[in-house]
Amino acid sequence: MTKQIRLNAFAMNCVAHQSPGLWTHPRDRTLGYNRLPYWLDLAKTLERGRFDGLFLADVLGVYDVFGSSPDAALRNAAQTPANEPLMLIPAMAAVTQNLGFGVTSNLSFEPPYPFARRMSTLDHLTEGRIGWNVVTGYLDSAARGAGKDRQAAHDDRYDIADEYMELVYKLWEGSWEDDAVLRDRTRGIFADPSKVHRIEHEGTNYRLSAIHLSEPSPQRTPVLYQAGTSPRGRQFAAQHAECVFMSGPSAKIIGPRVAAIRALAKEIGRNPAEILMFSMMTIILGRTEAEAKAKYADYRAHIAPEGALALMSGWMGVDFSSYDLDQQVRHIQNDAGRTALDNVTRADPDRVWTVREVVEHVGIGGAGPVVVGTPEKVADDIEAWFEETDVDGLNVAFATSPGDFEDIADMLVPELTTRGRYKSEYAEGTLREKLFGKGRAQLTEQHPASRYRPHRAAKAAE
Template sequence: MSKEIRLNAFSMNCVVHQSPGLWRHPRDRSTDYTKLDYWIELARTLERGKFDGLFLADVLGVYDVYGQSPDAALSGAIQVPVNDPMLLVPAMAQATHHLGFGVTSNISFEPPYPFARRMTTLDHLTNGRAGWNVVTGYLDSAARAAGNERQTAHDSRYDKAEDYMELLYKLWEGSWEDDAVLRDRTRGIYADPSKVHRITHRGPHYSLDAIHLSEPSPQRTPVLYQAGTSPKGREFAARHAECVFVSGPSAKVIAPRVADLRRLATAYGRGPDALKIFALMTVVLGETETLARAKYEDYRSYVSHEGALTLMSGWTGVDFSTLGLDEKVRHVTNDAGRSAMDNITRADPDRIWTVREVAEHVAIGGIGPVLVGSPAQVADGLEAFVAETDVDGFNLAFAVTPETFVDVVDLLVPELQARGRYKQDYAQGTLREKLFGANRARLSTPHPAALVRPTAFATAAAE
């Protein structure tokens, strides 16, 4: 039996996420990003389409690699101005019942102790629908904003992230026992102090001696997302992540990354199905192929190639303004993101991209593929992509918002449902239960988060 295809919406609390120039389209509403009504309407649309979640990207720092200046990013609204994604979630959660929310937060600039409390709070307010996309950053401008000369070396950021995760697991999973909260009005005892544990952590990067400030939320640890597909990023994902986002221009590029992620998850004792893997994709739909093609050409008339190269310069750390449009892109190793550079240089040995080709490709939806056609044609394309890559679903970027997502809900979802490839309704429970099954609200062994609970400590001490 063919597996169910899962969908997330990919967005960001800004004007231009990954389709530079399209904010100028007359039907685009991305400039309403500062209004709660815009986000609430989007959340309701996605829930109507039974999306698993809304994945909110984020970035600290500005894209100032292109031309060694932030000017192109500012004039084109390329992920700046950008607001905090977490503050959107409670309002959207109040307006929905099932939609999950994956929020990006950068471990390089977020102190772990207050961050642990914010995520527990979010999990409470969403009734267990909170997820966290763990990122380590890729912009030197973010490091300078935090008072550093430059960002930490690429692989060293993941070493720091390991220490960060261990500390958070101790707070979320090991500080409060399940029955610590009594709410005993008669005796006037809210929590049993003997079942609230002080966490002591002395790691290579972080130290802590404290009690977690929040009582346990429905999931304790939020659903863990991870988007790094460099070799170091895949190692980290295989150990910690539950949902992994992979990006690349073709199934040929994506398939070996998916296989490696599942291999690594198995090596860590978690098994290949411990990960839900989502590929970046953009779809342009019409009732017929002719209408879809016309819509796509309309969209392309608004793209900004300079904006696309501004994004790629930030992702790769290479100033594309210094390269000719017909110049071949050569591989460079630096401390920016590794995957974006690999996508256009080494991932597909049969293709070397020119700068012009990069600008054309990235201009709608980022580095992922774009499928254009009728609902049946796009559904065929998604099914073929799943068969070739073994992904579980798609992280759908938008060309025009909310139009792209409305089209998916009204045109594509019914087609996938009719084929038996998409859920008819949501499962009950937390986001983790919706993704992985009933009675799985919390992480279980061998995930490292499950090893730090008080029962684990007691068992270890007895042994």
């Protein structure tokens, strides 16, 4: 059977998100990011388009690498200000039945214990529609806000994250047995204390002695997303992720990353089919080629180059204020994210990028390709992209929101559905069941989290 195309929408609790300057376009409504009507409307639009999920990005610091100052980010609303993403979810869940929510939470600045409870609460309230995009951050400004001089070194962050994952797995999977909750009104017993276990953890970075504060939620562990594809990031993905988000300008760059993560997963005994790969793409549609091209040109006229530079500097850890626009971008090693800089330096030896070209590329939709045209042409391009990269889905960034998502729901989704490449209705169940099949509400026994389940933990201790 031909592979189904999955769609996530990529957004953030801020103005414009990945298209700096586009908030000035009359069609864009992201200035309403700090009130609920914008989000409720977006969620309903996405569900109308049968999107698998809304992926909410988040950063905990400002983009102040450019010119060593937050000014450019503030002037251009380059992901600054950024409101908290988790609080949006119950409201959006209340007006949808099927849309999943992949929410980004940076583990570097919050202890596992309260975080695990917040995610369990969301999994309860959404009746199992929650996912977590596990990130460790890339901005020193976030570390300074948390009272540190700078963020931990790049690979060390992943080591710390491994231990963090162990701890949240213990809380989500190991603390309450499946039949611990009785809710027995006749006997007046809520839970059987013998089936609720204290988690004891003494590790390199974390210490904890506690029972998980939430009773088991539909999925227990939220669906796990991950989005770093450096060599250490890939290892982390192969170990933990159920969905991987990637970004890169071409199929030539994305394809080998998909293959590498699948191979790594296989090496460590996980079924590669249990990891879904999503790559970033921006989609601009028109009823005719001319209409689509005109829309794209109109969008491009609203790009704020200084905002793009502020974002790029933050992602790559390079202060582009000291660069000439026609200077070539060169690779350097630092402690910001590695993939964003690799994309425009080492990842494709045949392609040299100047700063100006990166600004133009990043200006609409961030670090992925922009596909423009009629629904038929865009569907052809997407099918070719799937063929070349072997991804399972797209993480769709927008130029204007919710307008571009309305276009996708109205024009592209019918075309993909007619081609048999897109679901005609949502599958039942939790987000994990919708992604992986009925009966898969929780992680399988192959996933490392399952080793902390009480029956497995008891066996290991024998």
